[in-house]
Amino acid sequence: MSKFKFVDTGIKDLYIIEPNVFGDNRGYFMETYNKQDFLQAGLTMEFVQDNESKSSKGVLRGLHFQTQHTQGKLVRVTSGEVFDVAVDLRKGSPTYGQWKGVLLTEENKKQFYVPEGFAHGFLVVSDEAVFNYKCTDFYAPEFEGGVMWNDPDIGVEWPLEGINDIILSDKDEKHKSFKELDLPFKY
Numbered sequence: 001m002s003k004f005k006f007v008d009t010g011i012k013d014l015y016i017i018e019p020n021v022f023g024d025n026r027g028y029f030m031e032t033y034n035k036q037d038f039l040q041a042g043l044t045m046e047f048v049q050d051n052e053s054k055s056s057k058g059v060l061r062g063l064h065f066q067t068q069h070t071q072g073k074l075v076r077v078t079s080g081e082v083f084d085v086a087v088d089l090r091k092g093s094p095t096y097g098q099w100k101g102v103l104l105t106e107e108n109k110k111q112f113y114v115p116e117g118f119a120h121g122f123l124v125v126s127d128e129a130v131f132n133y134k135c136t137d138f139y140a141p142e143f144e145g146g147v148m149w150n151d152p153d154i155g156v157e158w159p160l161e162g163i164n165d166i167i168l169s170d171k172d173e174k175h176k177s178f179k180e181l182d183l184p185f186k187y
């Protein structure tokens with residue numbers, strides 16, 4: 001029996017994954033990844049890099065992708081809360097240009113699998129958040145790309161209530177618009 005629930009998002013290959021949490025008088029235990037269970041659900045990717053970042057409220061990291069060494073990302077939050085977003089950038093996909101957002105929190109322990117060919121980003125909605133993720137390919141800064149978080153054609157509905165300032169990196173201030181992108185991703 002799989003220790004995970006793989007929830008369809010309406011976008012092919014993009015999943016919300018809910019782990020089975022075993023609580024007892026000591027606290028809890030959960031598996032956060034299990035190759036066999038993922039394989040059984042049709043998720044055949046292999047991970048080669050694990051990352052962690054910490055950010056304060058209002059930090060928005062995104063929307064990122066790599067044009068070569070494209071990365072699938074299995075993401076989760078171990079402290080705090082973020083609104084996590086994936087945008088389908090695969091030409092020929094029936095959901096090309098569409099986005100999906102999910103609240104990932106320390107409490108709900110949800111994970112999001114963002115496959116290759118998607119832009120990915122998140123907004124921190126708690127005072128601080130620690131973000132952890134596994135990637136299917138290595139960081140390749142020479143192939144880094146991004147699209148503006150507030151691109152009007154993508155139209156992500158970020159939960160901005162209670163957030164006075166959006167905090168971006170210099171890199172994230174300068175991304176192109178969706179219309180200006182010329183991407184290699186195929187469905």
Ligand SMILES: Cc1cn([C@H]2C[C@H](O)[C@@H](COP(=O)(O)OP(=O)(O)O[C@H]3O[C@@H](C)C(=O)[C@@H](O)[C@H]3O)O2)c(=O)[nH]c1=O
Pocket residue numbers: 051053061062064065073120121122138139169171
């Ligand atoms: C992403 C990454 C960054 N770095 C370094 C480069 C830089 O000096 C510092 C911070 O990098 P960045 O500003 O690109 O970090 P960040 O804005 O957190 O980038 C991440 O954002 C989220 C939304 C993603 O989807 C990730 O794939 C990644 O793009 O860390 C690595 O050494 N390895 C890595 O894999």
